[in-house]
Amino acid sequence: MKKYIIICLLAIIPFTWGCEDDFLTTTPDDQLTVEAFYRNVTDAEAALATVYAQIGAGDRWNVTEVNFVVEHFRSDMCMPGPDRYADWTAISTFTNTAGNSRSTTYWWDAYRGLNHANQVIEKVGEMTDDKITPEERAHIVAEAKFLRGFLHFRVLNNWDQVILQDAAPTSEEDLAKPLSDRAAVWALVEQDFKDAAAVLPASYDNSNVGRATRGAAIGYLGKAYLHQAKFTEAAAELKKLVVDGVGSYELVSNFMSNFDGSNENNKESVFEIQYSSVRSNGRHIGHVTGKFTSAPETGGWGNIEATQNMVSEFKSEGMIANTGKYDSRLYATLFFDDADVDVFGQSFEDVFGTGSDRAIYRKFTLSDIVESDNAAWYSSQNVPVMRYADVLLMYAEALNETGTADAAKPFIDEVRQRADMPALPAGLSKDDMRNRIMHERAVELAYEGHRFFDLRRWGTSILENKMQNSGKPGADNFNLSSHAFFPIPEAETNTNGAL
């Protein structure tokens, strides 16, 4: 008996040996490998969604507390509100360091998106015709290229020293890449927008609205040229949208409806970051910009305010609007001490106290005080990043620089008309017209994240002058060499051996 039991037990050993390789092979039950994925157009689109997710900043807090902070707080027209966080205030007062968590996260999000975009371009590009039609493949790759251009453009706008990412890393050696020549990155940005414009449709059906269009690619190509002072090329591109009617863009009649979620993806919207109100199953594709922007007195947190320069800029033309008041955009953009200001049915004084010199942004705020007092600090309103008004002004600027002021005039007048402002006088000099455009961009696009970058591309002396005379706390600290761009994040220099 003893012998048999032992023999049986010993027999287990060779038996288990036999199936060892099977025993040691385990695979996940709910994840595909890269090779197994990319089976059809649905997979390709799912990969593309992750690139879009990164331009939405990939996180409900980051949309506001990273993107808005990074893109607005340096401007001469924004300053911290009463509720301050050290690393936000530091950006506004130009005491920020390379470790600043806001600029670091902005950098990180952009590069995560670039990685995803490169994966889509490479992997979807390799999909064979039996898995995806050539048209679908070309379309998705073009969309990913648009997004890659968009993300590189964001990085170029904020850092002087950047790293080009034109391929997804596949080995450890690829992880640390050296700094790139800005011109090389601009070249890829232009090429990506061109490639996208050649393929993308001018519009989408109701279930796909919000994805990148041909108009968006052309608009951004024009913008990229403008940022490099390539005015001829910029004019040629933007003309397609303004004159040739690609995308059939028009200004909407209600200026405010661009920002309060009541008219999303409208005919003025060239490119708009999409957010969702769907909240089931952990979904939370939204942001907190409403609370962030609103003052505590109107139910918000009061994280940002406008400088008095912003108010002065609006008032600079005087009360010449058809309404007999100041520029109508002023009342849609700011709450400030003025009898005509309507704070959700109350006067400014009633809400903010007598004699307050504060100016509070109204764009992106919660639509009324009552709403902000309950659950709605989760905002799902879309954030327009390129409006047709911006396109008109860019086109006008390109025409003014390459031709005459009068050629630019009708497009500026078109924007002014909606704001109840009279048309510009004819026969302006090129320099006068340039100043007019600067003013127009400042007021039309206030609190939309363009101001600081516009000032810089108009010239370092303009930037330095505006920043140092902004009257905001810490303006004295502005120093062209340190603050025109952010320093490379410490998180990058700490880990990148190739820098």
Added chain:
Amino acid sequence: MRHIVSCLNPKFWKIMKLTVVLMIFGMVQISATTYSQNVKLNLKRGQNTLQHVFNEIEKQSTFTIFYQDDMVNLDKEITQSIEGGELIEVLDLALQGTGLTYKINEKIIIILEEQNSRAIQQDVSITVKGKVIGLDGEALPGVNVFIEGTTTGTITNIDGEYELTVADGNNIVYSFIGFETQVIAVNGRSQIDITLVEESIGLNEVVAIGYGVQKKSDLTGAVASVKSDKLTKVAVSNPAEALQGRMAGVSITAIGGGPGAGMDIKIRGASTLNDNDPLVIIDNVPGSMYMLNPADIESIEVLKDGAAAAIYGTEAANGVILITTKKGKEGKLSVDVSAKWASQVQTSQLDMANSEQYMQIANAMYDNNPDEDKPKYLTEPYYYNTDWLGAVFRNAPMQEYNVNFKGGTEHAQYYVSAGWLDQEGTIIGTNFQKANLRSKIDFSGEWLKGGINISYNETEQDQMSLSIKETYEFLPMVPVYDDSRESGFGYPNTDELGMPANNNPVGREHYVDSQYRDEYLSANGYLTFDIMKGLNFRFEAGLNNSNRHSFSHNPSYNINDKEEVFYPSVYEWRYNWREININNILTYDRTIGKHKIGLMAGYVTKKTTTDYVDASITGFKNEYSAELNEDGDAVLVTDEVATGFLDEMFNTINAGMDGTKDVGGTRTEYTRASVIGRLNYSYNDRYLLQATVRRDGSSKFGPDSRYGTFPSVALGWRMSEEGFMQDIEFLSNLKLRGSYGILGNEGSLGLYRYLPLMSSYTYEFGAYSKGRGESVWTGTISRDLENREYRWEKTATMNIGVDFGFFNNKLSGGLNYYDNKTSDMLVNKPIPPSAGLRTPTVNFGEMVNSGVELELNYQNSLGEFNYSLFGSLSTTKNEVTKMGSEDESIAGAALNYSEHFAHQTKVGYALGSYWLYQMGGIFQNDGEVQAHTNSEGTVIQPDAKPGDIRFKDIDDDGKLTPDDKAFSGVGIPKYNFSFSIDASYKSFDLSVLMHGAGGHKIYNGNRYYYESMRTNRNMFASTLNAWSPDNTNTNIPRAVIGDPSQNSRESTRFLEDGDFMRIKNIQLGYTVPSSLTQRIKINKARVYVSGQNLFTFTKYSGQDPEIGRSDVWSPGLDTALYPISKMYIVGVQLSF
């Protein structure tokens, strides 16, 4: 007859005696002269062994025979034929010519080496009576009691009692195997009770070495060992904590002082960069130390060097902890009951500013910064001065009860135990409970042995809902309770007065219920077969199954102006973890003359699976409608409406049925298979060799690199056995050891990582929104580096050691030097953000750990005062020797999001060394600011103001950049030490344990948070000492909000010496005399009082110099951890 190798273990002797005591407890004592019994034997000459005789005697009589294994050759053939007769005659005959003799007392026969004469001298004057007990109070039967210089004597009976007739003026000698011999002068006394102390290193003690046991004298590796009596001195819920200070080279630190806190265990430093937990083996199969009841532990061995641990191959790179649990012994039922009650008190508190102090410093901060508007609350009067620490911290009780039952017959023994521990935390709302059940049954037949060992353990933890950091930084002007707030809890008035927002910690604890329960079942069984002489097969199978049930619930509440919680929610998480281990082990042991050979071969497999399901519900839902906008387009309108929760205090998923749901779940599987082999060879008990090899296969690797082979070899030389050493009288033991081995590690590599996987997202981090319906567009992408080329991480370990014993082993100890080199480290290595990927695991770099370990034991007695001393000292030197590139640098944890890194890992320095700006004093005036220049005269800090810190420009480039951070020390202690005393005098016993560490620095993160004056949250009262023109003699810079000169940058300002010594435990016990307890049928009753963490000697200004962190990149970083507490304990132990 109790043979078996474990006879060599003094512990075994003791337990045997106990069971014998129990067996005949209460029986009428048989006179020593009437023990004659007849034994029938029919043994033919030349055909019988001593073993057979002993077997027969035990079978036919009620005697139990004790002997020492290596003294008695059981296989010795009996030269005479024995046919039976009286016991004495049989024994005399059997032992003839063996050099052995025997003693009989009551039911015990002890076989001893023969002495010259057994004749008893009868010229007497006094009869001395007495009792001999061990340190634990148990009676010691079988102790030799004789008159010094003679062979006249007796042995103690089953109750440890003896009676000896002596001449006054004689000395009595008490000697017993495994115990220190004692000599006592009679001095006219007729009653002499004696406590014998165990020899601390019984060289014949047997220790576990992994898939087997070995005599301590034969060990060639560095193995540290602790027995249960030491472990139970300290009141702990986690047995790991009881190991603290008991072994050189084993550093154990609590990760915070919360009830049920985890332990950071490092054996010989951090040998790898991520997973540094040693492998824990409980009764031969992997198990959880955390879930184990400390009271069930018999002994713990730690395999420190590579050669010792190599048999565990790829799981052993961080060392191996082998735990043997208590088991039953043949004999009548015995019962042990113990209970302890403790009170926990906070050791030290941070000194936060009160309202008056806060207002003073915060106003100064704003006054000094023209860029900042002063918030309204700083100019308004305040009405409260809340002690937030007082509101959150408390004194907390702990109680623990244990009972065990053990006993058995010759063929089956049992050990059954139950334990319960309830520990409240010193922070409100925290609580930990642990319940343990264990049943261990062993049975033995002629050639078959087996056993089943089942334990069920349950822990329940009420988790901290509040934030400790928020507690510290909460404004003291805010009351805990405030009737003007709807919730009844006070919180900062952010909207109107501009106070910094925080959650009221007491309110958070009130509203948020968060807890989890772990149900841990461990069931192991084994069978062993003696196939033929020396050849044995052992089959072992074990299941560990753990279920975790996490639960949290909150109603809607508002305790923070900025973070109102609008909806009730419930979250449940069910997690199962299961591990099956199967061992097939074949062993062969043979002695041929002076050659002793041991062979072991085995096949070992493991399979681990996990799965979870989670679900949550939040009390709202979206309602959609369409509206026409001004342009006439239809626009989707979404409203959020509160829903579900009939009553917000209802806390099940069903309670919120109509709300917004979230579910998730997945499964994983991990497998490994290994072949192991070991050869032990010794010649003449002097020259020792051990060689092992293990080949591991793991499912974590791709098919091409799945297997790793890990060999080791160790040599030993017992010099003291050599003839030329015999003349050195004071030397009792000397052994030289050397070993080399290669270990593997895969711990930090995640499952399936060799596969490039796609991850799907339905939420914001990877999903987007599209279309007019704002539908969620699920995203799927690969976020990991596509790397399938993982190799096993390898650690080559070298160990040289010496074990020694002097003066009859009164002084003994060991000295080890080790040098471990880890290469191809599997590291979760921070990568450049520009790569856009998740932190990948990579094979990376090389690191060396080296050090010296010394352990010393001394034990002696002065009359009835017995004492033993233990001291240990170990050093650790860590150096990273290779990284991806020569100037690569990996930062440790950031204290403030992505800034303030105190640590860097660089080639040529210890892992996670401090690289900091160097503080060079405080500028006293503008002149000093202008005078602080580099060699070219450039002012280094042109914007600094008087009162700012002067930082050194290390690279002399005229400005402060990260290149000016200089190496500033290490956070890993250079040396650890411990010292313990165990002493007894009559019925009293005392033990003291202290331990400490030194040579390292601590980065006081709390001072960065609460002394830097960056923000207007509450801070240390010490900030009142900030520099000002009227207060220049200080090392705290000026008070200025926003810190424009970055005085709070990572610098030596916050770096402090970490040296400390702590008296971990003091225990004083009293054993009630057995003459009293036995009247109520109690064998032993002991009561004790004990104090834990009572005294800490350190210059470190933070709460606790003992920093436990699981993150190896940032050793020595002190941030707001759950502080440890002092414990005052009273306990009772009873044995029946």
